[in-house]
Amino acid sequence: MRRVSLALVLWLWGGLLCAQGQTPLQAAVGSRLTIQVPDRDASAAMVMAKAEALGGYFSAFTQEAVTLKVPAGKAGELIDFVKAHWKPVEESYRTEDMVTSLDQLRARLKAKLELYARFEKLLAAADAADIIEVEAAASKLIGEIELLKGQLRAAQHSIDFASVAVNFRLLQRERPRDDGNSPFAWLNGLGLEALLRGFEP
DSSP, rough: OHHHHHHHHHTTTTBBBSSSOOBBEEEEEEEEEEEEEEHHHHHHHHHHHHHHHHTOOEHHHOOSSSEEEEGGGGGHHHHHHHHHHEEEEEEEEEEEOOOOHHHHHHEEEHHHHHHHHHHHHHHOOOHHHHHHHHHHHHHHHHHHHHHHHHHHHHHHHHHHHEEEEEEEEOOOOOOOSSSSOOOHHHHHHHTTTHHTTTTOO
8 A cells, every 4th residue: 555655655756667767657546436425416526526626527426336537646635635524444556557558549540540551552453353342341440440540549648637536435423322412422411302292291
């Protein structure tokens, strides 16, 4: 837990650095908090409003939890806001190094783009009998290229925007007592039970 907390602090204060002066590591950071709340809807509205004020948004919302996306440098401020307003009962943090994933996606995209450039040359030289087959292959390749571009954008977004999931746990209200006493000491001091018995037939 100590190592995870240290990683989080480094990230919040300017990124996980390879070494001084080098580019920050490409990492996706996520946090999960479970908090005790008296009202789920009101608490969720407050958390979502804070995320929006920080330049973020909510990506998922249920009765039990809300998942927020905020600029990576603002995630610490959102977490501090949550802790200042509600009691956290569980906390967890994670980081995922995205360098390998990004490199693989970029390499695959580069290869597809080079292949498409060869298809364009084939189209220019193809005769009527071959042009339909080449166009079909090129169209399929365009779809694969667009898919890779979308995956790259999603991977970069997971780096630029941290994920903060907040689970809501309702505060447990004290059950009524069976002994006739109130959970409030000052009411017991009034002799309320004896007074009520006086009105019984």
